[in-house]
Amino acid sequence: TAEIWDVVIVGAGLSGLSAAHLLRKRDAKLKILVLEGKDRVGGRTVSYEIPAANGADLWDFGGQWVTSPQTHIMELIKELGLEVYPQFNTGKKVLHVGGPTS
Incomplete structure (x- = not known):
């Protein structure tokens, strides 16, 4: 049926x-x-844990991520009890994956 x-x-x-x-x-x-x-699940939001010099770090690889100015989605995240991680858009941290950097 x-x-x-x-x-x-x-x-x-x-x-x-x-x-x-x-x-x-x-x-x-x-x-x-x-x-x-x-x-x-998650669509265009995806993070992977990748080893770094100071241990493992989470890196965003999706075409979209959630930040604090997105108040509606942040309220939903809080309501669902989901964990969030700080996002940084300044600094000098670089992820080098198998190719030359300039």
Whole structure:
């Protein structure tokens, strides 16, 4: 037998997961299916732990990241109890991966 869903969300990035969360808050009885083509959730936000001289550091590799001026998503992060890491846009830290640097 085929399952029947009230809502089908395509994509488990920030928008898709936020939509599922907000819909579930609005009506806990909704049957929601989130489809994702990759083997992970998060969409364009992705960080990897890479060894560095001072130990392991998290590096953002996605095309998008979340910063404190994005108040709506920061409120959602707090509501969900997710961990955040400081972001820096100044300094001299460089990640060199298998090629020359200039």
